Amino acid sequence: MATASPDLSAIPRDAAELFERDLELIPIPTVQVGREGGGFTFLAINRAYRLAGLGVIADRSPMLALLGSRIDAFLRSSDLRSDFDWSIGQVIDSRYYRVTLARPTAALRDRCQIAFIDLTAQVHTERSLRREMTTDSLTGLPNREGFSDMIEAVQAERSGHAVLVIDLDRFGQLNACLGGLAGDELLITVARRIKGALRACDSLARIGGDEFGILMAVDNDRDEANRLAERIRRALAAPFRLSDYEIGVECSIGIAYGDDAIDDVEELIRNAQFAVKGAKTGRQVESYQTQAFTLARERFAMETALRRAIDDRQLRLAFQPICDLATGAIVSFEALARWRDPQGVEHQPSDFIPVAEESGLIVPLGRWAMDEAARTLRWWDEECGGNCGMRVAVNLSAIQLQRDDITPVVEAALIRHALSGDRFVLELTESAIVTDPDRIAGIMHGLKALGTTLAMDDFGTGYSNLAYLQKLPIDILKIDRSFVSGMLADRDKIAIVRAVLSLAQALGMRTTAEGVESNELAQTLAALGCTFGQGYLYARPLEASDALRMIVAARTASSAS
Template identity: 65%
Template structure:
């Protein structure tokens, strides 16, 4: 039993309420004959609420059942824990919910079963450059100003969070249609269009916006946020707010899986090179072979180069892939020389990616491969596309001159499909122009294509360059190109790409 105490003590300790709320539980505890029980008990309003663990224990007293009631106050611990959780879920700079807090809010919405919500991710463009030029303090000041502006563009019921360094997340409550999210995105762009004043600088900020909608097919908050972030990537290309599209996400996941498999294939040497002959159109002799990467995955499924090469370029795997291709092509050509008892009479062409030229030390790699396999530079042709010149023309020019100093031959692939500056092209050490197959296929029935081919051949002659026509699928096309003055050609009219041994056998049969 609880010993009686003065009324002031009851009020001070809250025992008057305890007797009313806990008394019946004590009576039930004694009636049931239990020996021990424990439960939690909260008292007070939401501001000054206190939290107790109450333990009931049966004791013997003069042969009558009695109960010892113990109160353990956990209020301080719980308040500390709540404060820590609040701090962990809050961005210290802006005072907004952080990624964790935003996820908690979204989880609550998903658990409620209400699908009239959307998640919007606002990603700032070039913020890292602002941070680097003006310093982190100016960057922090800009983020706080951005948060205020974005908050002003939202409705009262919308919730703003800072989900990353230069990324904001918004939980939108939708009334009638999904078009509301588009309207909010327009307002955000509008308020960010006005410049920000930082110190003596006037900063213009742009952003990319991705939107994902909550629906019954998504059960995890992180999935919705990830969908919105994926839509941001599309927004960076389109320049408009983009909504998540499941098919695009599926394709992205497939590409990521392909990237993982390709990385493993490169590490485990699963790729091979096939070789397509390049023939002198006047004599029909093979003068070179173009090395083309081929990949059959672990399941025995051939992967198209048009599929895995773009993935390699986007992921950066084109760098190790390109290194391997250079070494493998030179090694194969050296092995053909040994089988022939000397120079087998052909060179080998290897494609260089724009990414490879920008990120890798191509000239030293080529020099090392030639030295290791004992071949002179003129036995190797290196092909690059017009697009490779666009990003960093001065750097590419230095790389090409370094390659030319090794004695290699430089060819421009797919000529006519890019955006070459002809004045700049004249200054580069390019030996060969390769006419794209799109101009060659069907040229006998298309006067415009014939005119384009004539123009390319005339340009090559003026620049003292040789020419190679790609995609020749009929002997008559090759004969016409030869009559027009084209030097060499390649295509199915001569041979498909072949494995190394088969290519060498074709060389022996054709040139002997």
Template identity: 65%
Template sequence: MATAALDPTDYPLGLDASVAARMIDMMSIPAAIVGLGNGAVIASATNIAFRRAGFGVVNGRARLLTALGERIEAFLASGERQSAFAHAHGEAIDCRFFQVTLSRSSPMVRDECIVMLVDQTAQHLSERSLRREMKTDALTGLPNREGFGDLIEQAMTGRRHHAVLVVDLHRFGQLNACMGSLVGDELLITVARRLKGALRGRDTLGRIGGDEFGILMAIDDHAEEAQILAERIQRAFAAPFRLTDYEISVEGAVGIAYGFEGDDDAEEMIRHAQFAVKRAKESGRSEVYQPAAFTIARAQFAMETELRHAVEEKRLRLHYQPICDLASGRITKFEALARWRTQDGREISPTEFIPVAEESGLIVPLGRWAIEEAASTLAGWDRAAGGNSGVRMAVNLSAIQLQRDTVVDVIERTLTAAGLTGDRFTLELTESVMVSDPDRIADTMLALKGLGATLALDDFGTGYSNLAYLQKLPIDILKIDRSFVTGMLADRDKLAIVRAILGLAQALGMRTTAEGVETIELGQTLGALGCNYGQGYVYARPLDAAAAWSMLAERNA
């Protein structure tokens, strides 16, 4: 396609050139009249502003036609009344951005149009600067999570193999709370500098969270390059961080996720590295994302969602396992145990859903429901017996419940609603309860004792009981864990442990319950050693409320 030199006097194109020139010069925006003439696109009139915009004549050629000639020719051939599009003009350094509008001066004139330019360079540069600021961490000047994700997406299309490392700072929240945000900010800046020193020149560092940094690296030869970098990072954390007023030792956990060309989800890759860093906190070394572990975690989240609905809709149920007096064989109490059958008929073991409930906080509403349901069942047995049924109810309390819920108030309201006295309830706590917050737990236990409840320490011997706390706390019963009871008759070490626990309980004035009693001989031996109660399959498996009542009526008749 030919283009002609700019000469507004040679090609009037249906409009007197001088008139056209005066009209265009009066416009507040750069404009020109162009058209077809002698088989070429020709500029017939332009104003000074148009030439100043960079579309004047250079070496006898009109830059307007060089840049936009093909678009103008296509517009004139299309018959459209108007067309608008964006156009970048110039080199990268001094590039200017315009909104170009092509419009016909008259419907009757098909071989000419008016070209108008709106300079949007300042707006474009402002938007680009704003986008850059939005993707940059204001404190460290590093890419933030969004900017870091963009860099990963670029790597996914431009590199064959790459890795994302996430570095999480230990104790940063505690430090920030104790020493103030200024110290925390100074530490983050110092950590960023030290991390940069550990990276290769082509690696990219970003801050993707409050105390999390992300690293994007290209894998050149082998995957171990990422693990070598992780080791270098951990060595970088070995020396204390010297701040203005403090010298602080901070450890960093490192998680690694590998990516490949064709992967299309940068955010998922970051999440994988974060999942790996969570495992690194537990193991004390850098960890690589493992899909199998992530699948298990996702299954747990799915279970949490389903369990939440089950708790809200009260679709769980309680089963009751008898606890018998080893001397008389009579049932003295039942332990209430939660059971869960999903809507599709699957039985989920308590060993699976109770940890999920504790981690998610669902143990609080689940625990309240269990207390209320157990009290209701016991009150029903009393009514069926025409008075006191002669048994107590044991309910488990977790450390999370004691920390987050007003357990004393819940128990008191439940007992009142069911018409029961406090001595009809035994509350079983694990040893981890005492470790979590001993002073607060002690106050709660004393308040529960004030209601008349019996307190039992569950799974004794498997945790880290502080004997001083054991002596001070108002514990009535020690439950010997089944791991010591099962096989006790054939294992001298287990027998010695059971004897020691029984002797400790007797010295502290506590009663004892042995879990996992599966044979009559084992129950008799435990009774001869001085154990008070037994619980296990030799008496019964956990039963529903109706079966438990039938067993109680028959055995204690």
């Protein structure tokens, strides 16, 4: 605590004045002390000191009893002055002083003058303000700052401890529907129930809107934290009475353990909050795992690099041919995003596409892919001296459909590159459709109005709701490679593929099989009635220029025949 040093201008500096001036001129408690035998004697005392209750008889003075050794050390030193903070009394009635020891001259080694500035009111005010700053006004519990203070105190003792973060599920929805008063009542009741599940040595805090933090001591038995978490979940399992409703509240609990490697309070709390995310996924208690956090950091690093890659146009499209199984002729290409960073590292789509979807970067990435596919298709037409006869398939992410206005994006790409809508095949996954079926149906009808072909990608791996297939304007079903690969040796896979093909035929849809890698597999799929095939049998994903050479070669062969 920083305080101003006392004004000692009134303290005598001359040896004669030390005994001759009236100490009443000094407005702060001041006493002059000298050595006498084996102890100290009071040479002069002012009125303020007498009223301070620090003792006016040397051998009975609590001040000398507590500060005697410090005064003695000062007199033995060559210092002319020493300042320090000091308190006296019990916790409730403690008084706080700023103490100054000063000797009149260096020659008088057995004399010193002691001045006391009373800081008690200031200390109490600061502590009161601190309590207000670190206390949650609704529950009376420590808030985030107060919780951090508690953890710091435990870390200073180097004792084993764990932090639990409890996040209430559906609280935002309950608060919005039932009102703020009901939400406050719920938080107060939740705090009471959690407190009832704690041990006497555990501490509870409210560290966020619907987040509670617990600091608990753990020795070698780390399972105690998991047992506490389960007690809390059971305590919150009974419904809460709010107005005319009985509401069930579930929670997700994350646990992080303090150790010598973690001396940052905020890092420990963040670790527990990070574990909460895992708990939300599994509806259980989750302990912080360093590896998971490292992976999350890597994803954030990739997000940063991907954002720059999109801005700097480091991405490109590769094109994999899709062939007619009956004739082997190329009918279209699927556009696939590829990313090679400035260091020459090729990042796999399975690594950066999920990051793009999670971060929302899939929207600018998808817009770029749409325009780049149209630009490439136009280039192929120009190189072939007219319509090259190819279509390009572009994938639409569920996040794109939710966050972007896809139809105008597709229309703008077609207009910009002077293409008709029938040159595009737009592939959607089942998961994209079920997120908001009515809205997605409207988008699909809008895309159909542009003349595009719509394909359902990875059919059979998601929800496979037949009602969607009847109502939505889907032209092509793509059979996932997991059913096609190894199909010849697995009767169950053959049965699944046969069922999908029969369904598509009944609904008037064409089909594309992914993962075609052998002639035998292609012939079998054709015999079963599959329309198109895509896989390494025909080609791996190609650069745009290599795809163009394949198109030209196919056109030349067709003309020759």
